[in-house]
Amino acid sequence: xxxxxxxxxxxxxxxxxxxxxxxxxxxxxxxxxxxxxxxxxxxxxxxxxxxxxxxxxxxxxxxxxxxxxxxxxxxxxxxxxxxxxxxxxxxxxxxxxxxxxxxxxxxxxxxxxxxxxxxxxxxxxxxxxxxxxxxxxxxxxxxxxxxxxxxxxxxxxxxxxxxxxxxxxxxxxxxxxxxxxxxxxxxxxxxxxxxxxxxxxxxxxxxxxxxxxxxxxxxxxxxxxxxxxxxxxxxxxxxxxxxxxxxxxxxxxxxxxxxxxxxxxxx
Numbered sequence: 001x002x003x004x005x006x007x008x009x010x011x012x013x014x015x016x017x018x019x020x021x022x023x024x025x026x027x028x029x030x031x032x033x034x035x036x037x038x039x040x041x042x043x044x045x046x047x048x049x050x051x052x053x054x055x056x057x058x059x060x061x062x063x064x065x066x067x068x069x070x071x072x073x074x075x076x077x078x079x080x081x082x083x084x085x086x087x088x089x090x091x092x093x094x095x096x097x098x099x100x101x102x103x104x105x106x107x108x109x110x111x112x113x114x115x116x117x118x119x120x121x122x123x124x125x126x127x128x129x130x131x132x133x134x135x136x137x138x139x140x141x142x143x144x145x146x147x148x149x150x151x152x153x154x155x156x157x158x159x160x161x162x163x164x165x166x167x168x169x170x171x172x173x174x175x176x177x178x179x180x181x182x183x184x185x186x187x188x189x190x191x192x193x194x195x196x197x198x199x200x201x202x203x204x205x206x207x208x209x210x211x212x213x214x215x216x217x218x219x220x221x222x223x224x225x226x227x228x229x230x231x232x233x234x235x236x237x238x239x240x241x242x243x244x245x246x247x248x249x250x251x252x253x254x255x256x257x258x259x260x261x262x263x264x265x266x267x
């Protein structure tokens with residue numbers, strides 16, 4: 001029992017330091033290993049003879065080594081995490097691409113597949129009623145939480161009375177220790193206690209977590225810098241109709257809210 005308590009305390013301490021908003025941008029770990037190795041991965045023993053799998057892994061390692069941690073730091077210093085200016089107008093439905101499927105965990109341990117879409121688009125719809133607009137805010141490091149808040153809070157205030165809109169804040173956790181089943185359960189339990197109670201508004205912020213490797217997910221969305229926050233506005237079919245990054249400006253917020261209103265008016 002004593003060992004378990006010590007183990008639990010160590011995990012909680014580790015998780016708090018991982019999610020702390022006071023996280024320093026430059027840590028000794030990153031300085032000693034500037035290459036972006038997002039998680040401890042092992043090539044499946046059954047794929048050791050698979051040339052295609054080996055070549056794919058080599059290409060990945062080369063890609064990650066070419067894009068080091070210091071490149072993210074330099075970009076952050078140059079433009080404060082603003083990778084690109086957000087869309088000024090809504091992306092036409094015909095030109096919009098699908099948001100990649102992502103399985104996330106709620107703090108109560110239940111799982112959910114995002115995005116939630118309506119039937120009729122070739123993708124199996126979730127049991128829950130599909131929203132007409134969904135805002136997905138992605139955070140890969142604790143340092144980007146303030147950026148995510150700059151988008152989600154005004155969005156929540158504007159559409160709090162709408163039951164046709166959903167808001168998800170997704171935290172990506174790639175630490176090998178935190179993805180272990182018993183540690184993951186303990187971490188989610190800790191996060192559940194730290195999350196504020198849900199409001200009585202129709203729209204509320206849903207905080208979810210994605211555990212494990214996210215390289216290929218990022219690849220689909222062309223996400224390179226892990227120190228900044230990313231925001232995607234999806235329609236009812238799971239298509240990306242607007243996107244932004246970094247800290248929100250007044251002009252970008254106005255664009256986001258306007259595009260959301262347009263999605264709510266779409267048939």
